[in-house]
Amino acid sequence: MTALEGQLDEVRRALREEGTAPLDTVTGPLGAAEWAWVLVRLPSHELREAALRLPTALLPEIVAEVPPRTAAELAEQLPPPQGAALLRALDPDDAVDLLAHLRAGAAQELLGRLPAEQGARLRQLLTYPPDTAGGRMTPQFVAVQPHLSADQAIGAIRQAAREAETVYSVYVVDGGGAFLGILSLRDLVLAPPETPVRGLMTPHPVSVQVDTDQEVAARLLVRLDLLALPVLDAQGHLVGILTEDDVADVLEEEATEDFERLGGSQPLEMPYRRAGATLLFRKRLPWLLALFVAEAYTGNVMRYFEDTLEQVVALAFFIPLLLGTGGNVGSQITTTLVRAMAVDDLGLRDLRWILGKEFAVGLLIGVVMAVIAFGRAWMLGVGMDVGTVVALAIAAITIWSSVVAAALPLALRRLRFDPTVVSAPFITTLVDGTGLVIYFLIARSVLGL
């Protein structure tokens, strides 16, 4: 353990030097969370070594704190009996996360070593895809019958408390398991002891289905300011709850994926720190190749206008500047819109006013850029006529790029594609070829070639 504790000190010191990390502000003791913090920062081989030397008593808590892929790496190092013991000690939602990230053989091996009932329960939870409410929920909630009094309900909660994820939201179900309503521990504690639960509960509260997308469920929980969201199966039975602490994880995970897509890469689906070079290569290459193919036709455009270019080589000077500006304008708009769509601020029916607004902004920016571009051309001493071409072209490209970047994310959603594929590189590429055509057409017409 001393090597690990040395590591811990080193991490603390480094964080203090950076002056940016949360641990700096921590004044109290930490425990499992702090171990998790260190483990996530270890390279794979040190992590595997550390697995066997962690304090067994803290292990379930530590495993619950680290990301599931790291948890799986830790669990794979343990001898199967210890692995199964760890699994037994975990909350079902953490156990399922861990199992979903183990190799299939290892997961089956561990499941086989569990008591039959727990094994069956985990197998059932494993059937829900990990990015749905069913895959995120915990099946450990406090349920009471509607005819109990407030006092009896508190007694029932006392008994169930050790197992439950939260006791603050209490769920009311009938004898058959059908979901009737919800009430809070606060309501129970504040009510006269004899009040029946039925009179205290909110009937038919907001709920989601097991197959509801995790991001949709998370945003619903945030928007409605709930502590937990009931998750129902197709028969309307309460099968689990999604708690507020899952929400931050879901939103962070989804935002990270959107960042990676907007940067022009497939999502890594793991922390950057743990992603190896070959994974990065595999996630990035497909988009680079697609963009290469899409960009390759700029060569054809240039060859088509080869005569124009040979007559006025100075036109070539401004190509990177014009295309760069067009790409920058498009990337500003696209990134803002895709994010607004992700946090559900915009939808399809907003297309018209968005186009109008972005056209107006593009026009304003285009005029400013034209003036400056003319000045820049004059500084390079290329003559008034080329300067005029460059000024007109930058205005036209800015407006064109604005309209394309505004329309594309919404058009993609209409076609049921994920709008985050309209990354900054994507819009830059799209504007490059069309921007060249605009530039050379303006050049030909102004210069009379």
Added chain:
Amino acid sequence: MTALEGQLDEVRRALREEGTAPLDTVTGPLGAAEWAWVLVRLPSHELREAALRLPTALLPEIVAEVPPRTAAELAEQLPPPQGAALLRALDPDDAVDLLAHLRAGAAQELLGRLPAEQGARLRQLLTYPPDTAGGRMTPQFVAVQPHLSADQAIGAIRQAAREAETVYSVYVVDGGGAFLGILSLRDLVLAPPETPVRGLMTPHPVSVQVDTDQEVAARLLVRLDLLALPVLDAQGHLVGILTEDDVADVLEEEATEDFERLGGSQPLEMPYRRAGATLLFRKRLPWLLALFVAEAYTGNVMRYFEDTLEQVVALAFFIPLLLGTGGNVGSQITTTLVRAMAVDDLGLRDLRWILGKEFAVGLLIGVVMAVIAFGRAWMLGVGMDVGTVVALAIAAITIWSSVVAAALPLALRRLRFDPTVVSAPFITTLVDGTGLVIYFLIARSVLGL
């Protein structure tokens, strides 16, 4: 109200058509949250009209649900006595958010109409910057003295419950207001009634200072899986708490700002829907101009190599393709790294291995791109020698771009700049000029010009 209710139906219908929005999955009644949903979607002039026609009883709840800027727009429409009544009905943290977004005169007017004590309290809260723990916290928490029994503490909570933001976290303070420890309602309910609070509390738990950055505090709360985080002043007195529902707001807000910065724009600091054309213009133009200036030197590079270009005009065909690929590679890396730094997965001390990993990935990708670029040059019929130049140049530019994009965000953090300024447009611009130099130097040397 009928116009608004028609609007509500329209929103519901549109959302159902899109098939994407959370309300689709809502099976229960909504109330204030649903009104908020509609109001956020209204253009400014309709919002102002709606303000006077909302049900007065629901108004505080609605105002607490909408973003502070929208809340301020609503409040500005009300006659001052009604505005002051609204302010009195709000929780202090919502009231402060609203006041911070009013024109200074309007805020003073409303504060003057409040009871002296409440006015003084809000003025005190307004002194904390909005993006700190102090600016986000609520001063309404449940505090008990350490000598109370569990049963007495529950009694005290019953009395304080109506005012408090949460009763699930209970704070222990001594007679002088010094913060001693924390315990949960769960602990109190489950403990034998006579147990003294001092025996149940966790002493000296994790806490933050009023001036701690809101993002740091939010991530700490998530990482440690807390329901609420105590906020202390410089004297160690408990002045407020930051609750879990603030966290999702903070993280979403910070992620949106990072998206906008990475797209090459200054953060809008309000929903896109509410941002007018002139605001968009003002937020975007400065970066576009800076990028224009940075990109403008590509013209000098091209003019410097004018002779080379005149001798082999075909070299110009590949400029957009080479620069585009370099920009795409850089934007993939930068976006991933900046996000990893934001969620605190990476820090300065990771620079060396990141550079090593990205160099390796860049090398792999560079080789693949070189083969494909050679094929593409052959297809355009530009000859083997130009093909060789293009292949060598794309490999060199890919590797160069990888190293620059990997080093820059970390270097900026060392210089205490926000690494999110390294947007996709920024890295594209930086790679454009240097990429041209690489291209023409390779061309001169291979073609013997």
